[in-house]
Amino acid sequence: MGAIITLTTDFGLADGYVAAMKGVVLGINPEAKLIDISHFIQPQNVAQAAFVLSTACESFPRGTIHLVVVDPGVGTERRAIILKTPVYIFVGPDNGVFSYLIRRFTDESGDSGQDQRELGPWLEAVEITNPRFWESPVSPTFHGRDIFAPVAAHLSLGVPPEDFGEAIETITVIPGLQSNRTQNGDTIGRIIHIDYFGNLITSIRNSDLPKETKGINIEAGNHVISGLSLTYGSAVGLLALIGSSGYLEISLRDGNAAAYLGVKPGDEIKIRNL
Amino acid sequence: MGAIITLTTDFGLADGYVAAMKGVVLGINPEAKLIDISHFIQPQNVAQAAFVLSTACESFPRGTIHLVVVDPGVGTERRAIILKTPVYIFVGPDNGVFSYLIRRFTDESGDSGQDQRELGPWLEAVEITNPRFWESPVSPTFHGRDIFAPVAAHLSLGVPPEDFGEAIETITVIPGLQSNRTQNGDTIGRIIHIDYFGNLITSIRNSDLPKETKGINIEAGNHVISGLSLTYGSAVGLLALIGSSGYLEISLRDGNAAAYLGVKPGDEIKIRNL
Amino acid sequence: MGAIITLTTDFGLADGYVAAMKGVVLGINPEAKLIDISHFIQPQNVAQAAFVLSTACESFPRGTIHLVVVDPGVGTERRAIILKTPVYIFVGPDNGVFSYLIRRFTDESGDSGQDQRELGPWLEAVEITNPRFWESPVSPTFHGRDIFAPVAAHLSLGVPPEDFGEAIETITVIPGLQSNRTQNGDTIGRIIHIDYFGNLITSIRNSDLPKETKGINIEAGNHVISGLSLTYGSAVGLLALIGSSGYLEISLRDGNAAAYLGVKPGDEIKIRNL
Numbered sequence: 001m002g003a004i005i006t007l008t009t010d011f012g013l014a015d016g017y018v019a020a021m022k023g024v025v026l027g028i029n030p031e032a033k034l035i036d037i038s039h040f041i042q043p044q045n046v047a048q049a050a051f052v053l054s055t056a057c058e059s060f061p062r063g064t065i066h067l068v069v070v071d072p073g074v075g076t077e078r079r080a081i082i083l084k085t086p087v088y089i090f091v092g093p094d095n096g097v098f099s100y101l102i103r104r105f106t107d108e109s110g111d112s113g114q115d116q117r118e119l120g121p122w123l124e125a126v127e128i129t130n131p132r133f134w135e136s137p138v139s140p141t142f143h144g145r146d147i148f149a150p151v152a153a154h155l156s157l158g159v160p161p162e163d164f165g166e167a168i169e170t171i172t173v174i175p176g177l178q179s180n181r182t183q184n185g186d187t188i189g190r191i192i193h194i195d196y197f198g199n200l201i202t203s204i205r206n207s208d209l210p211k212e213t214k215g216i217n218i219e220a221g222n223h224v225i226s227g228l229s230l231t232y233g234s235a236v237g238l239l240a241l242i243g244s245s246g247y248l249e250i251s252l253r254d255g256n257a258a259a260y261l262g263v264k265p266g267d268e269i270k271i272r273n274l
Numbered sequence: 275m276g277a278i279i280t281l282t283t284d285f286g287l288a289d290g291y292v293a294a295m296k297g298v299v300l301g302i303n304p305e306a307k308l309i310d311i312s313h314f315i316q317p318q319n320v321a322q323a324a325f326v327l328s329t330a331c332e333s334f335p336r337g338t339i340h341l342v343v344v345d346p347g348v349g350t351e352r353r354a355i356i357l358k359t360p361v362y363i364f365v366g367p368d369n370g371v372f373s374y375l376i377r378r379f380t381d382e383s384g385d386s387g388q389d390q391r392e393l394g395p396w397l398e399a400v401e402i403t404n405p406r407f408w409e410s411p412v413s414p415t416f417h418g419r420d421i422f423a424p425v426a427a428h429l430s431l432g433v434p435p436e437d438f439g440e441a442i443e444t445i446t447v448i449p450g451l452q453s454n455r456t457q458n459g460d461t462i463g464r465i466i467h468i469d470y471f472g473n474l475i476t477s478i479r480n481s482d483l484p485k486e487t488k489g490i491n492i493e494a495g496n497h498v499i500s501g502l503s504l505t506y507g508s509a510v511g512l513l514a515l516i517g518s519s520g521y522l523e524i525s526l527r528d529g530n531a532a533a534y535l536g537v538k539p540g541d542e543i544k545i546r547n548l
Numbered sequence: 549m550g551a552i553i554t555l556t557t558d559f560g561l562a563d564g565y566v567a568a569m570k571g572v573v574l575g576i577n578p579e580a581k582l583i584d585i586s587h588f589i590q591p592q593n594v595a596q597a598a599f600v601l602s603t604a605c606e607s608f609p610r611g612t613i614h615l616v617v618v619d620p621g622v623g624t625e626r627r628a629i630i631l632k633t634p635v636y637i638f639v640g641p642d643n644g645v646f647s648y649l650i651r652r653f654t655d656e657s658g659d660s661g662q663d664q665r666e667l668g669p670w671l672e673a674v675e676i677t678n679p680r681f682w683e684s685p686v687s688p689t690f691h692g693r694d695i696f697a698p699v700a701a702h703l704s705l706g707v708p709p710e711d712f713g714e715a716i717e718t719i720t721v722i723p724g725l726q727s728n729r730t731q732n733g734d735t736i737g738r739i740i741h742i743d744y745f746g747n748l749i750t751s752i753r754n755s756d757l758p759k760e761t762k763g764i765n766i767e768a769g770n771h772v773i774s775g776l777s778l779t780y781g782s783a784v785g786l787l788a789l790i791g792s793s794g795y796l797e798i799s800l801r802d803g804n805a806a807a808y809l810g811v812k813p814g815d816e817i818k819i820r821n822l
Contacts, residue, residue: 004300006293012744013287013561014588016604019554022583023607026552030609034583035296035308040288043745044802056290059297059419061304072802075779140779142792145607196286197317231349231414244416254318254346278574280567287561309570309582314562330564333571333693335578470560471591505623505688518690528592528620 002031003156004064008053009144010041011069017142021069021149024135028153037066044072046096047174048265051193051201054100055245057088067152068092069144080128080147081171082161089161091152093143094127096174103178116170129165178203187271189248191263198256202269204248210273219270220250221261276305277430278338282327283418284315285343291416295343295423298409302427311340318346320370321448322539325467325475328374329519331362341426342366343418354402354421355445356435363435365426367417368401370448377452390444403439452477461545463522465494465537472530476543478522484547493544494524495535550579551704552612556601557692558589559617565690569617569697572683576701585614592620594644595722596813599741599749602648603793605636615700616640617692628676628695629719630709637709639700641691642675644722651726664718677713726751735819737796739768739811746804750817752796758821767818768798769809 005025011017022034037056041049049070057066071078071093079094085105090098096115105122119125128147131138133154135146151164180189180203189204200220209228210216218225218240229239232251238260243249250269252260279299285291296308311330315323323344331340345352345367353368359379364372370389379396393399402421405412407428409420425438454463454477463477474494483502484490492499492514503513506525512534517523524543526534553573559565570582585604589597597618605614619626619641627642633653638646644663653670667673676695679686681702683694699712728737728751737751748768757776758764766773766788777787780799786808791797798817800808 002304004297004304006297008290012588013584014586014600015741015743016556016585016600017743019583019585019604020607023552023554023604023609023612026581026583027607027609030550030552030581033300033304035293035300036287037290037293038288040286052288052290056293056297059294059301061297061301064297073781076781139792141789141797145792193289195289195291233347233350241415244413244419249415276578278571278578280571282564307574307578309567309574310561311564311567312562314560326562326564330567330571333568333575335571335575338571467563469563469565507621507624515689518687518693523689 002033003029004033004035004060005152005156006035006037006057006060006064006066007039007069008037008041008049008066009039009069010043010045010049011039011144013039017144020142020145021067024145024149025153025156028150029156032153032156041070044070046070046072047099047177048193050097050099050101050174050177053097057101060088062087064088065152065155066090067148068097069148070097071095071143074143075140079168080143081168082126082128082151082155082164083171084124084161086122089155091148091155094172096172098171099173099177102171102173115172115175117173118170124161125168125171126161127165127168130163133159133164180204180208185273189269189271191265191267191269192247194258194265198252198258198260199243200250200257200261200263200269201243201245202248202250204269204271206242206246206248209248209271215274217272217274218248218250219272221263221267223261225250276307277303278307278309278334279426279430280309280311280331280334280338280340281313281343282311282315282323282340283313283343284317284319284323285313285418287313291418294416294419295341298419298423299427299430302424303430306427306430315344318344320344320346321373321451322467324371324373324375324448324451327371331375334362336361339363339365339426339429341422342371343422344371345369345417348417349414353442354417355442356400356402356425356429356438357445358398358435360396363429365422365429368446370446372445373447373451376445376447389446389449391447392444398435399442399445400435401439401442404437407433407438454478454482459547463543463545465539465541465543466521468532468539472526472532472534473517474524474531474535474537474543475517475519476522476524478543478545480516480520480522483522483545489548491546491548492522492524493546495537495541497535499524550581551577552581552583552608553700553704554583554585554605554608554612554614555587556585556589556597556614556616557587557618558591558593558597559587559692561587565692568690568693572693572697573701576698577704580701580704589618592618594618594620595647595725596741598645598647598649598722598725601645605649608636610635613637613639613700613703615696616645617696618645619643619691622691623688627716628691629716630674630676630699630703630712631719632672632709634670637703639696639703642720644720646719647721647725650719650721663720663723665721666718672709673716673719674709675713675716678711681707681712728752728756733821737817737819739813739815739817740795742806742813746800746806746808747791748798748805748809748811748817749791749793750796750798752817752819754790754794754796757796757819763822765820765822766796766798767820769811769815771809773798
């Protein structure tokens with residue numbers, strides 16, 4: 001069965017760790033189509049993995065299996081899970097790596113505090129506990145190869161999620177990842193990702209902005225940007241726009257905005273209504 | 275239909291942008307075979323993309339679709355095109371990224387001046403204007419995902435180029451990319467690419483050299499190399515040879531020639547006939 | 549025939565060299581499944597390639613063809629070979645790049661000295677000499693594209709190894725790669741690889757350690773680690789464990805052990821029995 005399996009890890013591409021996972025998958029399902037989302041997540045940066053996964057996964061066809069191994073707790077108590085949404089199946093550690101993508105399916109009201117989120121009616125999840133589908137022996141340091149990859153491969157052959165373990169009712173989220181705050185009528189968000197071009201992707205979504213964006217200033221790293229542009233090429237110098245995933249981005253024409261502004265993920269961005 | 279689609283971008287591999295394009299392709303043609311040419315073109319370096327594409331594309335079988343998204347003008351006036359040669363179909367922005375590969379099919383006499391080249395009898399091109407084959411909505415900042423990828427996918431299913439828009443008669447080239455000049459009997463070319471090993475690929479082709487190459491000196495960055503070597507391992511120190519794509523290359527045995535010489539793309543290389 | 553062909557090179561991913569090899573393979577066997585092991589082997593580092601290949605290749609299914617092009621001697625006298633083990637077929641230069649993986653099949657007694665190893669009863673090898681299966685012309689600087697890739701592709705179509713050239717009886721190994729020495733009851737090994745996370749993989753295998761590992765100290769770069777951990781997350785600071793490929797690894801919790809210790813491949817690691 002030619003199912004698509006995507007891979008997102010912090011393994012880099014130098015050591016053959018990703019290839020080992022692919023070899024295991026192909027040994028179980030020779031017809032699986034393996035597509036890399038990213039292997040350059042910063043080591044152990046679960047929040048970054050959560051963001052990259054949530055934006056890239058949406059372009060894949062229904063039924064795609066998304067395998068994520070950014071797993072600082074490998075071999076310790078953290079659960080390994082399968083998460084089923086109405087469109088995709090996700091496989092990975094239960095450490096918050098699915099925080100962004102479950103937003104649209106769950107109650108966000110608790111976003112600023114709790115680190116466990118109720119799955120609600122649209123999501124199902126299973127804790128992976130049945131060793132029948134694992135490689136043997138399991139290395140305590142490489143569950144990507146020995147647990148997650150074979151589970152994804154068996155899922156791609158049509159094994160139902162419930163065969164891998166018991167259903168669970170909550171999964172882990174990273175609290176506060178996407179919350180913005182309001183101060184004197186201004187909206188204050190944060191940089192959640194800096195991409196390869198140095199563009200700053202912020203926690204501020206299109207829907208967080210006033211309908212009339214001509215009258216806003218965006219403040220970032222001691223610079224002020226007036227209003228929004230439509231494209232990277234339609235302004236000179238620093239510009240702000242709604243990026244391809246629906247988030248406010250700050251970009252530098254023909255340059256690297258992150259380096260120019262000297263900012264990093266987590267830094268605040270202010271939207272000021274004039 | 276298991277057509278091959280190659281991808282060449284300046285997106286890097288960290289953010290999932292390339293994966294989003296692949297997801298779109300597989301949603302349209304699940305049998306497409308996706309092969310990366312490079313995603314480490316320097317940001318917005320159209321000339322570098324043009325070179326890398328022209329050398330790598332030739333190893334692919336007839337009928338391969340080559341998708342290129344190095345597109346500083348995304349969302350602005352630049353045209354999006356399909357270019358059909360006797361062997362391949364190319365999809366990308368009309369910004370000069372096809373400059374090298376059309377050389378053998380078009381009249382080079384205008385190479386040093388014009389930035390529009392007549393297609394002539396061997397090439398056909400279409401401006402992509404028919405939104406029927408695009409993702410909807412189209413992000414103004416990510417035509418790779420929303421226009422170029424779905425167009426390539428529909429081409430791979432056999433949709434003919436003319437269904438995507440109107441035929442055009444000229445395409446954009448980067449003027450002077452490959453022209454060398456002659457001075458007192460010497461040939462002066464330029465470094466057009468520095469590869470991962472630090473080898474300098476120059477604009478001087480095998481056919482630009484005298485038949486007897488024992489009697490030439492190659493001058494680069496204040497160093498002089500006498501004659502040509504056959505392989506990277508057949509000389510000590512700096513050496514010059516005809517590389518695997520037919521261009522004169524300068525290499526440092528067991529080292530990085532670019533770092534050693536302190537040179538960069540665009541710097542001049544002189545061939546002196548003794 | 550949908551055979552798997554893996555690729556291990558030192559080509560990087562920026563220049564399209566890897567893509568050229570894949571294009572050649574797909575021109576010969578359109579059904580081949582191409583999987584990258586690594587293209588970020590340090591330039592010309594045959595020992596590193598040998599290690600990465602040996603650990604990643606084992607996760608692939610029986611019959612996989614592993615293509616390796618880390619080839620500082622390209623175009624010179626070194627032989628090009630096909631190596632057949634009971635499980636896989638390997639294709640690459642005969643420069644020691646198969647040193648680790650043949651260990652289990654050959655007599656190790658000569659490991660510290662000779663650079664030619666008898667193949668013995670479990671292995672077969674052929675020197676690639678028959679140009680019938682090569683691209684034409686062969687570039688003297690890119691045998692990966694013009695010899696190794698087409699040979700791997702034809703092997704994947706079922707052409708038997710003996711059609712590519714004459715059987716050979718010995719292959720090249722890098723002497724002493726995996727030998728440890730004993731000094732006053734201590735075992736002294738070396739760092740053989742530093743991975744993307746900065747973990748130090750050493751030449752000391754599980755079987756080289758005493759059964760009771762509580763009573764050992766591991767000395768690396770002026771630091772001492774007491775006993776072994778089970779996982780990367782189960783100790784604070786520096787820790788040692790048996791990694792996923794069976795070698796002793798030294799790791800820094802939430803950090804980069806290689807940078808912290810200031811060590812490099814080749815540096816000694818001492819196991820002290822208290």
